[in-house]
Amino acid sequence: MRKPIIAGNWKMNNTIAATKALISDLIPLVKDAACDVVICTPYTDLATAVEMCKGTNIKVGAENVHWAEKGAFTGEISADMLVELGVEYVIIGHSERRQYFGETDATVNARVKAALAKGLKPIICVGETLEEREAGKTAEVVIRQTEGAFKDIDKAELDNIVIAYEPVWAIGTGKTATADDANDTIKVIRDTMAKLYCPKCAEDRVRIQYGGSMNPKNVKELMAMPEIDGGLIGGASLKAEDFSKVVNY
Numbered sequence: 037m038r039k040p041i042i043a044g045n046w047k048m049n050n051t052i053a054a055t056k057a058l059i060s061d062l063i064p065l066v067k068d069a070a071c072d073v074v075i076c077t078p079y080t081d082l083a084t085a086v087e088m089c090k091g092t093n094i095k096v097g098a099e100n101v102h103w104a105e106k107g108a109f110t111g112e113i114s115a116d117m118l119v120e121l122g123v124e125y126v127i128i129g130h131s132e133r134r135q136y137f138g139e140t141d142a143t144v145n146a147r148v149k150a151a152l153a154k155g156l157k158p159i160i161c162v163g164e165t166l167e168e169r170e171a172g173k174t175a176e177v178v179i180r181q182t183e184g185a186f187k188d189i190d191k192a193e194l195d196n197i198v199i200a201y202e203p204v205w206a207i208g209t210g211k212t213a214t215a216d217d218a219n220d221t222i223k224v225i226r227d228t229m230a231k232l233y234c235p236k237c238a239e240d241r242v243r244i245q246y247g248g249s250m251n252p253k254n255v256k257e258l259m260a261m262p263e264i265d266g267g268l269i270g271g272a273s274l275k276a277e278d279f280s281k282v283v284n285y
């Protein structure tokens with residue numbers, strides 16, 4: 037059985053003061069969650085988040101990591117820096133990184149390797165744009181992104197990796213993929229993992245989230261789908277009550 041995992045992606049939101057308020061509201065609301073609960077925060081909030089979440093069921097993640105160990109990469113963050121803070125997860129290849137910051141399948145793969153080498157758990161994002169969807173290329177795109185992200189990644193790492201299927205047109209738009217569409221595309225991703233590794237690995241060990249305007253209203257229907265193992269939540273992760281309703285679906 038794959039344990040569901042609900043992760044918040046705060047994006048570029050919340051100062052340290054806002055982080056303190058949000059997490060103290062959140063802790064009691066999600067303490068009995070049946071799923072894994074993760075919040076991915078801006079770098080400046082990580083130390084506060086890790087400290088506050090100690091001894092709770094909330095895990096903390098970053099929103100990116102560089103592939104190099106260290107060096108002349110102004111503005112970037114290394115896996116060692118995140119590990120030292122006590123961070124456990126890291127989002128890699130979010131569509132906003134692909135769209136605005138030149139992220140490619142190759143850089144996603146390099147970041148995944150760097151994260152795994154230091155014991156961080158990647159949440160790897162894949163998903164098609166509206167243009168690609170309308171051109172009937174959804175499967176082709178998620179297969180290419182999945183194969184690219186997992187190039188030379190050992191089977192032993194599968195338990196430490198989460199995939200998030202996020203159709204770009206559904207992110208922050210209020211438009212959700214229908215539960216059936218999300219389920220079908222996640223099945224395509226799982227079949228790709230079966231081919232890359234083995235059918236049993238893909239079935240038992242690969243957790244695949246849906247992301248894109250998931251909220252307290254639609255979470256139940258999405259999570260009822262057999263292929264959907266959780267959610268990556270943007271907007272609805274910024275309010276403790278909304279996020280807790282998603283977590284406690």
Ligand code: PGA
Nearest residue numbers: 207208248249269270271
């Ligand atoms: P959203 O963002 O829930 O605001 O659509 C999801 C994401 O980008 O991870």
